[in-house]
Amino acid sequence: MAEPLSLDKVQRVANLARLKLSTDELQAMTTQLGRILDYVDRLSELDTEDVAPMAHAVEVSNVFREDVVVDSLPRPEALKNAPKTDGRFFLVPQVIEH
Amino acid sequence: MDYTVIIGLEVHVQLLTKTKLYCGCANLFNPDNPNVQTCPVCLGLPGSLPVLNKRAVELAVRTGLALNLDISQYTKWDRKQYYYPDLPKNYQISQYDLPITHDGWLEIEVNADTGERKRVGIIRAHLEEDAGKNMHDERGRGDSQVDLNRAGTPLLEIVSKTDIRSAAEARKYLEELKLLLLYLGVSDCNMQEGSLRCDANVNLHVHTNDGHNIPTPITEIKNVNSFRNVELAITSEVERQFEEYKRTGKKLGDPGATKETRGFNAATGKTFAQRGKEEAHDYRYFPEPDLCPVTFTEEQIQAVRESLIEFPADRRTRMQAAYQISPYDAAVIVDQQTEFADFYETVAKGCGDGKQAANWMTQDVLREMNDRKLTIGTFPIRPEVLCAILKKINQGDITIKAGRDVFMALLEDASMGTDVIIDPERVDRIIAEKGLAIVKDTGAIEAAIAAAIAKNEKAVADFKSGKQAAVGKLIGEVMKQCKGADPQTVRTMLLETLAKA
Numbered sequence: 001m002a003e004p005l006s007l008d009k010v011q012r013v014a015n016l017a018r019l020k021l022s023t024d025e026l027q028a029m030t031t032q033l034g035r036i037l038d039y040v041d042r043l044s045e046l047d048t049e050d051v052a053p054m055a056h057a058v059e060v061s062n063v064f065r066e067d068v069v070v071d072s073l074p075r076p077e078a079l080k081n082a083p084k085t086d087g088r089f090f091l092v093p094q095v096i097e098h
Numbered sequence: 099m100d101y102t103v104i105i106g107l108e109v110h111v112q113l114l115t116k117t118k119l120y121c122g123c124a125n126l127f128n129p130d131n132p133n134v135q136t137c138p139v140c141l142g143l144p145g146s147l148p149v150l151n152k153r154a155v156e157l158a159v160r161t162g163l164a165l166n167l168d169i170s171q172y173t174k175w176d177r178k179q180y181y182y183p184d185l186p187k188n189y190q191i192s193q194y195d196l197p198i199t200h201d202g203w204l205e206i207e208v209n210a211d212t213g214e215r216k217r218v219g220i221i222r223a224h225l226e227e228d229a230g231k232n233m234h235d236e237r238g239r240g241d242s243q244v245d246l247n248r249a250g251t252p253l254l255e256i257v258s259k260t261d262i263r264s265a266a267e268a269r270k271y272l273e274e275l276k277l278l279l280l281y282l283g284v285s286d287c288n289m290q291e292g293s294l295r296c297d298a299n300v301n302l303h304v305h306t307n308d309g310h311n312i313p314t315p316i317t318e319i320k321n322v323n324s325f326r327n328v329e330l331a332i333t334s335e336v337e338r339q340f341e342e343y344k345r346t347g348k349k350l351g352d353p354g355a356t357k358e359t360r361g362f363n364a365a366t367g368k369t370f371a372q373r374g375k376e377e378a379h380d381y382r383y384f385p386e387p388d389l390c391p392v393t394f395t396e397e398q399i400q401a402v403r404e405s406l407i408e409f410p411a412d413r414r415t416r417m418q419a420a421y422q423i424s425p426y427d428a429a430v431i432v433d434q435q436t437e438f439a440d441f442y443e444t445v446a447k448g449c450g451d452g453k454q455a456a457n458w459m460t461q462d463v464l465r466e467m468n469d470r471k472l473t474i475g476t477f478p479i480r481p482e483v484l485c486a487i488l489k490k491i492n493q494g495d496i497t498i499k500a501g502r503d504v505f506m507a508l509l510e511d512a513s514m515g516t517d518v519i520i521d522p523e524r525v526d527r528i529i530a531e532k533g534l535a536i537v538k539d540t541g542a543i544e545a546a547i548a549a550a551i552a553k554n555e556k557a558v559a560d561f562k563s564g565k566q567a568a569v570g571k572l573i574g575e576v577m578k579q580c581k582g583a584d585p586q587t588v589r590t591m592l593l594e595t596l597a598k599a
Contacts, residue, residue, distance in 0.1 A: 016380060018181055055174045055196065056391050063390045067115050067153035070122035070137075078136045078246070081143075088132050089243035092183040095232060 005034040099344075101302040103336050104313075105262035107271060111254045111285045112228065112293040113157045119227045119252035120148030120191065120389075127291045129231075132245035140250035142187035147388050150175075154252040155198070155392060157284040158225045159402050161254060162199030164282055164409055165220050169399045173198040174391040175225075178381040183244050184230035192255075194383040197224035198392070204258075204278070205411055206270045213425055218271050219259030228253045248292075254284075260299070265332035272296060272325045277410050281436060289323060296328055297321070300335050301350065304343055314339045315348060315355040319369055322362045331362035335369045413439060421452025430460045438474045441481050448485035451492055458484065462505060470509070478512030478520055479505065486522035490529070497584060500534035507532070533581035543580055543588060547595050550575035561596060569593070 010030045014021050021029060072078075075088070084091040115125050121139035128135060138146035162169050176194035203217040230249035234242050256275070262268050276287045276294060287294040301316040317335055322328045342348065348355045360369040408416070414428040417439070423431075431442050438459070446455040463484070467477060484505075491501045507528045511518045518524065529535050537543060550572050551558055560568035569592065576588050 016179075016382070055172075055385055057387065058390060061391045061393050063149065064152035064155070065117075065122065065149040067117050067151050068122060069117050069124045072123045072135050072137050073141075075133050078133050078141060084241065086243070089233070089245055090133070090183070091241040092232075092244055093241060094235065094239070095183055095242050 101304045104260045104301050105268050106260040106299040107258045108297045109256045110295045113252040115153045118250040119151050119154050125251045128247050135247040158198050161284050163403050165202040167199035167202030172393050175386040175389045176383045177386050184232050191386050192226035193224035197222040199223045206274045218261045221257045223256040226253050265329045269325050269329040302339050313350040314343050315350050316357045318359050421446045423452050423456045427456040441474050444481035445485050449488035479508050486525045496534050504528050535582040537580040537583040546576045546579035
């Protein structure tokens with residue numbers, strides 16, 4: 001059995017996903033996520049000693065597109081769903097360059 | 099106490115495809131028309147699916163082979179998750195544990211005098227998508243603007259080993275890499291447009307007096323915009339790290355001394371600390387479910403290998419031997435790209451004098467190309483015409499100086515925009531019109547000398563009384579009569595005649 005999921009870890013994952021959780025939600029998430037992880041952890045009961053790791057779920061490879069230009073969206077269409085634009089650019093709150 | 103400099107470089111190269119990596123939007127630098135090259139895939143709209151650009155994969159393999167990298171027989175893509183406004187999906191489709199190419203090297207010259215070379219190891223080169231571009235309000239107020247034209251365009255990230263030992267070597271590596279990429283035609287390497295971007299990882303191994311090797315904390319210098327500035331940034335960073343070590347004794351792995359990101363200020367010539375990200379990088383890579391893996395057979399890799407043209411380093415070596423030219427000349431010619439080098443080889447073969455051809459190409463042709471803002475492709479004197487001039491010189495029909503006059507006259511023809519055809523016949527005509535042919539008929543020269551002596555009694559007398567300079571006037575007289583005569587021959591013959599008189 002893997003070590004139980006801590007509140008801290010869930011808080012960290014929430015931060016990375018830009019989710020703000022209340023104390024109650026954090027508690028509930030930790031319990032629920034913990035149960036999911038326990039369930040998945042049952043896979044480790046299997047002996048996979050001689051099984052090659054799988055990198056992809058679909059057994060298809062080499063699916064390509066030819067390098068041919070197709071029409072892009074007109075700018076108004078591209079900007080349509082943005083919360084804020086100036087008609088040319090997407091506008092976002094000031095970001096600090098790293 | 100001294101130290102060894104340890105440098106590794108990460109280079110991002112924009113590939114010269116017509117379309118983006120995972121969709122059919124145009125891959126064009128177009129900053130004046132923001133957000134006109136997007137679609138649901140590169141905007142990260144729900145329900146859209148990426149499909150891999152075949153050409154981008156081919157260019158990655160081509161570059162991989164040129165960098166002596168192994169091509170992975172099985173490669174896949176992975177999601178790298180982070181939030182930034184220029185990354186609409188909130189993840190970048192990159193490659194994590196099975197990059198398309200790995201384990202190679204690039205050879206660079208480390209000493210121009212001795213020609214000493216070394217191999218810089220390359221860990222991997224992988225294929226990933228670029229982000230869009232954020233523009234910030236200069237005063238730090240208001241919103242940031244986001245242009246997603248670049249989002250999803252193909253990048254090859256080339257990661258070197260930490261084999262580079264000085265700022266100068268770093269620059270050499272970048273120059274050689276750029277030349278190779280241009281030769282391969284995989285990128286235009288335009289740094290102003292961001293087609294080639296470089297991050298440098300730098301630290302020192304300080305050798306203490308008691309025989310220990312202490313690594314200093316690693317710095318990543320980001321987004322330096324020219325090779326010269328990469329060299330300057332590393333030089334100043336090396337000094338800064340050594341001073342910092344002497345002051346604090348801080349070494350790699352000490353608390354708070356992991357990896358620092360620094361920028362470079364070209365105005366001060368110094369690196370500066372950039373605000374660290376609030377949390378440590380945690381990209382939570384996992385295999386990209388929307389893209390299928392790619393496999394290569396040995397036959398496919400071999401086919402690409404056979405389609406490759408000669409690499410710059412090989413070409414320099416071959417040309418040096420084939421045409422008996424110096425390493426310097428070979429480097430100057432090859433550095434001018436394939437078309438220039440092809441031009442040179444045509445001239446060298448045609449006139450049978452590689453050294454002479456190299457002199458003309460690296461001096462006269464290059465100078466006039468630059469002055470007249472021409473490329474070798476638009477240079478009006480074509481190889482067969484230059485060849486005709488050089489042959490005339492080699493056969494002793496005209497002097498080198500007369501050759502230059504013909505060369506310049508041909509360029510004048512071209513710049514007049516007349517319909518004169520610049521061909522070998524035109525060379526002959528100019529030589530005839532300007533009377534540039536060397537007069538080999540010594541009888542004509544003898545006659546001219548006799549006439550000059552008869553006409554210039556004073557000069558002859560001056561010469562005989564010891565005024566060496568007086569002979570100049572006589573030579574001038576003779577040359578006026580025989581324009582194509584070789585001045586050196588005239589001088590010798592004249593002195594002989596005067597001695598006998």
